[in-house]
Amino acid sequence: MNPHLRQMEEDRALRDAARGLVKNDIAHLKGDVEEKGIVARIASSAMMGVGDIVGEGIELAERHKPASYGLGAVFAVVLGSWALGGGGSDESDDEDYAWDEKD
Incomplete structure (x- = not known):
């Protein structure tokens, strides 16, 4: 052949x-x-992913407790400043967009 x-x-x-x-x-x-519908499948996959992330975060925090306290404090400060309004400047940011205006 x-x-x-x-x-x-x-x-x-x-x-x-x-x-x-x-x-x-x-x-x-x-x-x-x-x-099993697509939406239910996506939801279960997302929940498994969230569970994995939370589990890894807990494990990491337990291994590095002093560092996790510091990171938690920094996160709280950043979140708090964002929630309370940010920079504290009452000035308008209109001058940042001066290029957009025509004279």
């Missing part, structure tokens, strides 16, 4: 096997999505 013809038949068999696997995966996904 011609080596090119044999290679073509082997490639075709591999292609057909891969196509069958992809079709099975698609059918499985369709059934899985019908069983």
Whole structure:
């Protein structure tokens, strides 16, 4: 048998096997999505991600307690200054946008 013809038949068999696997995966996904909706799937994935982040944050804070207290204090100060109005300047920032106005 011609080596090119044999290679073509082997490639075709591999292609057909891969196509069958992809079709099975698609059918499985369709059934899985019908069983559990997309929104519920996204919500559960998000909750798992949040749980992982919180767990890692707690573990990191327990390993580095003095640093976590300092970071918590800095975060509280930044959040507090932002919540209370920021810079404390009553001046208007209109001059920052002077380039936008036409004389």
